[in-house]
Amino acid sequence: MPLNHLIRDGDNPDITEERQKATFSTEELAIEIYGEPLAQRRREISAEVLKRPELLDDCPHVFLDRTTKVENSMKKTVAVMEKGSEICDFTSREELGHLVCEVFGDDGFPLSIHFVMFLPAIQGQADDEQAEQWIPRAMRLEFIGTYAQTELGHGTNLRALETTATYDKRTQEFILHTPTVSAYKWWPGNLGKTANYVIANAQLYIDGKSHGPHNFLVQIRDENTHQPMPGITVGDIGPKFGLNTNDNGFLRFDHVRIPRRNMLMRHSKVSADGVYSPPVHPKLSYGAMIFVRATMIRMLAHVVLKAATIAIRYSCVRRQGEIKTGNGEVKILEYQTQQHRLFTALARGFAYRLVGDEVKNLYEKIAEEVKHGNVEQLADLHALLSGMKSIVSYDSGKAIEQCRMACGGHGYSHASGIPEMYAVEIAGCTYEGENMVMLQQQARYLVKGIHRLAHGEELSTMLQYLANTSNNKFRIGESGVDLENALILALEYIARSTIERVTARLDSLQNKGLSAENAWNENAVELTRASRTHTRLWIARCFRDRVHRIENHAIRSALTDILELFLTYEVVDMSQYLYQGGYANSDQVAQVKDAMYKLLEKIRPNAVSYVDAYEVSDTELRSVLGRRDGNVYDNLLKWAKSNPLNRTEVLPAVEKHLMPMMLAAKSKL
Numbered sequence: 279m280p281l282n283h284l285i286r287d288g289d290n291p292d293i294t295e296e297r298q299k300a301t302f303s304t305e306e307l308a309i310e311i312y313g314e315p316l317a318q319r320r321r322e323i324s325a326e327v328l329k330r331p332e333l334l335d336d337c338p339h340v341f342l343d344r345t346t347k348v349e350n351s352m353k354k355t356v357a358v359m360e361k362g363s364e365i366c367d368f369t370s371r372e373e374l375g376h377l378v379c380e381v382f383g384d385d386g387f388p389l390s391i392h393f394v395m396f397l398p399a400i401q402g403q404a405d406d407e408q409a410e411q412w413i414p415r416a417m418r419l420e421f422i423g424t425y426a427q428t429e430l431g432h433g434t435n436l437r438a439l440e441t442t443a444t445y446d447k448r449t450q451e452f453i454l455h456t457p458t459v460s461a462y463k464w465w466p467g468n469l470g471k472t473a474n475y476v477i478a479n480a481q482l483y484i485d486g487k488s489h490g491p492h493n494f495l496v497q498i499r500d501e502n503t504h505q506p507m508p509g510i511t512v513g514d515i516g517p518k519f520g521l522n523t524n525d526n527g528f529l530r531f532d533h534v535r536i537p538r539r540n541m542l543m544r545h546s547k548v549s550a551d552g553v554y555s556p557p558v559h560p561k562l563s564y565g566a567m568i569f570v571r572a573t574m575i576r577m578l579a580h581v582v583l584k585a586a587t588i589a590i591r592y593s594c595v596r597r598q599g600e601i602k603t604g605n606g607e608v609k610i611l612e613y614q615t616q617q618h619r620l621f622t623a624l625a626r627g628f629a630y631r632l633v634g635d636e637v638k639n640l641y642e643k644i645a646e647e648v649k650h651g652n653v654e655q656l657a658d659l660h661a662l663l664s665g666m667k668s669i670v671s672y673d674s675g676k677a678i679e680q681c682r683m684a685c686g687g688h689g690y691s692h693a694s695g696i697p698e699m700y701a702v703e704i705a706g707c708t709y710e711g712e713n714m715v716m717l718q719q720q721a722r723y724l725v726k727g728i729h730r731l732a733h734g735e736e737l738s739t740m741l742q743y744l745a746n747t748s749n750n751k752f753r754i755g756e757s758g759v760d761l762e763n764a765l766i767l768a769l770e771y772i773a774r775s776t777i778e779r780v781t782a783r784l785d786s787l788q789n790k791g792l793s794a795e796n797a798w799n800e801n802a803v804e805l806t807r808a809s810r811t812h813t814r815l816w817i818a819r820c821f822r823d824r825v826h827r828i829e830n831h832a833i834r835s836a837l838t839d840i841l842e843l844f845l846t847y848e849v850v851d852m853s854q855y856l857y858q859g860g861y862a863n864s865d866q867v868a869q870v871k872d873a874m875y876k877l878l879e880k881i882r883p884n885a886v887s888y889v890d891a892y893e894v895s896d897t898e899l900r901s902v903l904g905r906r907d908g909n910v911y912d913n914l915l916k917w918a919k920s921n922p923l924n925r926t927e928v929l930p931a932v933e934k935h936l937m938p939m940m941l942a943a944k945s946k947l
């Protein structure tokens with residue numbers, strides 16, 4: 279019995295040959311990734327979707343204009359909501375998430391912000407009475423909500439948001455108002471045409487005193503007619519780089535009155551007579567962002583693994599050029615450069631996916647404590663997530679782009695599916711906090727760590743490596759030190775020395791009389807680098823620990839190859855830092871490179887099996903190049919022929935414009 283469970287008759291023999299080489303069971307790896315019974319449930323859900331035409335697209339979304347895309351996704355949403363519970367367990371986030379991926383692909387679920395931000399904001403920030411009143415209605419989809427925080431003029435600097443919520447003691451209402459054009463809400467997903475409620479973030483004013491940004495539930499459209507409510511101006515912001523099925527919107531409030539109890543009051547409160555009670559932690563109203571930052575890691579990893587699936591499968595059916603003259607054209611995956619591009623993307627995808635599980639678990643644990651008023655670990659969590667969302671979004675973007683380029687010309691075509699994936703994924707560098715800003719949030723925490731250490735104070739577990747000053751020479755190749763350990767220690771050194779160096783520069787500038795703010799700005803690039811090295815270390819350690827916990831020997835061994843490739847790639851990528859302080863010499867860095875190249879060779883026979891084990895169906899993948907059966911060329915031709923420009927032999931526009939020009943030119947002869 280072959281170990282790869284995706285072998286079928288009629289497949290391209292080049293891809294079948296790959297699957298026959300598997301040295302581990304792809305089903306067992308799928309179980310390791312998804313767990314039982316989810317691995318099996320995902321397959322059942324995928325099979326069920328295929329039987330229901332109302333859940334499938336009639337043609338690739340890239341052939342449609344925006345209005346048709348939006349309509350198509352709304353139609354499918356109704357089908358999912360009406361029949362979806364026959365296919366999956368709606369109470370399981372994982373099952374429902376998989377169904378949504380199958381039906382909508384990367385872009386276009388009109389309820390995404392409703393489920394990802396609007397509901398979590400209520401769940402985390404509404405008091406029990408409010409939650410009881412709003413959550414059941416929101417869950418039944420009696421209304422659709424979104425999260426309206428960003429404004430035309432400000433997205434990053436939340437303290438400068440201009441929308442106001444002024445308490446009117448007389449009527450016990452808040453008055454929501456947009457005082458300027460730059461105060462228009464701008465960007466909220468599904469706001470443009472879909473949502474009829476928002477969680478609006480606005481500056482709270484009581485008796486002329488500002489209490490900073492707070493969250494309010496505001497109805498923006500009539501529940502029966504969907505017309506804007508009085509005082510509301512709302513619409514779609516227009517086409518974007520990607521995510522064009524999503525109607526990101528704008529919104530203006532003109533003295534809109536809402537009841538006092540529409541302010542989310544779990545943490546901050548305003549009494550009927552206008553007395554304000556602050557939250558136990560000033561940033562608790564940022565909770566919905568924390569939730570998304572925690573959950574987006576897995577989502578970003580998922581896109582990388584989809585792009586890797588496409589590029590690796592395609593690289594096994596694409597033959598181009600010879601390695602040894604006269605021996606025939608080889609699969610492009612035989613080229614070391616191709617392996618380096620794709621297997622490192624695969625390794626990052628697996629690392630982020632598995633570490634994403636850990637981040638989600640950590641978030642859930644701390645969020646539960648916060649709900650009960652214990653905010654002790656919030657600073658650690660905020661710092662970790664600020665770094666994670668930045669590193670994973672940026673490095674995933676690079677990995678996806680490498681996958682696209684590795685498919686040559688066909689990668690540039692929407693038939694590959696990768697351009698759309700890139701456009702969707704790369705938005706993660708901007709939303710939920712622009713990366714440079716978030717890296718600096720984390721840097722504050724790291725600099726504080728060094729200062730605490732200098733004062734002999736205790737460090738959180740995440741920062742304890744900062745105290746390990748005896749780790750000052752690269753131990754690769756030493757007896758008793760395995761490759762993994764040597765590499766993790768090298769990453770620790772890189773992070774520690776980078777954070778120490780930039781903190782020393784900050785301190786020295788301040789000692790010379792520069793203000794803390796100016797000293798910070800003069801070191802901002804180095805501070806973001808310090809965050810990057812710290813986060814990459816955290817990911818590496820977490821991935822290593824996750825792989826070490828695997829009980830199934832064959833699967834642990836398969837993922838150890840991926841882990842080691844990940845570690846060697848990270849160390850090589852940051853090797854310039856190893857020379858600083860004389861930690862390593864060039865021979866040692868060359869040893870890491872050699873180990874990386876050997877791992878590429880080791881991974882090569884299993885390449886297709888790794889991505890097969892991740893089990894993304896053809897329906898979800900929406901890629902001609904990444905088809906499971908490897909039958910790429912016939913289907914590329916079909917895809918091209920089916921595009922709307924080919925509906926007529928002679929395009930009306932050609933007839934109308936170019937033909938008269940050419941005929942006129944001819945008649946002048």
Ligand SMILES: CCC/C=C/C(=O)SCCNC(=O)CCNC(=O)[C@H](O)C(C)(C)COP(=O)([O-])OP(=O)([O-])OC[C@H]1O[C@@H](n2cnc3c(N)ncnc32)[C@H](O)[C@@H]1OP(=O)([O-])[O-]
Pocket residue numbers: 394425427428433434435436437467561564565567568570656657660708709710711712715719722723
């Ligand atoms: C599917 C996706 C759709 C997309 C949706 C969206 O994009 S929605 C829109 C998404 N929009 C965005 O993501 C907007 C991005 N912008 C922001 O999140 C904030 O404006 C900020 C964090 C950049 C600054 O905030 P600020 O000016 O209020 O604060 P400050 O810098 O003066 O720091 C003061 C202290 O607070 C700490 N602290 C800060 N945040 C948190 C937290 N969450 N928890 C705990 N702590 C936090 C910080 O560490 C510092 O601690 P220290 O050092 O004093 O001990």
Ligand SMILES: Cc1cc2nc3c(=O)[nH]c(=O)nc-3n(C[C@H](O)[C@H](O)[C@H](O)COP(=O)(O)OP(=O)(O)OC[C@H]3O[C@@H](n4cnc5c(N)ncnc54)[C@H](O)[C@@H]3O)c2cc1C
Pocket residue numbers: 391425426427428431432433434435464465466467521526705708709710711712713714715
């Ligand atoms: C696809 C998408 C979906 C979105 N969905 C939502 C949504 O549902 N709800 C919502 O409310 N918002 C949403 N947003 C908005 C998003 O959260 C903001 O765009 C994001 O937080 C960045 O803020 P900004 O646009 O103001 O960027 P800016 O802050 O203007 O960034 C521009 C540049 O200035 C730099 N910069 C800004 N401040 C600093 C600083 N202090 N230090 C150093 N550099 C700085 C940045 O690094 C960046 O290079 C969405 C955005 C996108 C792209």
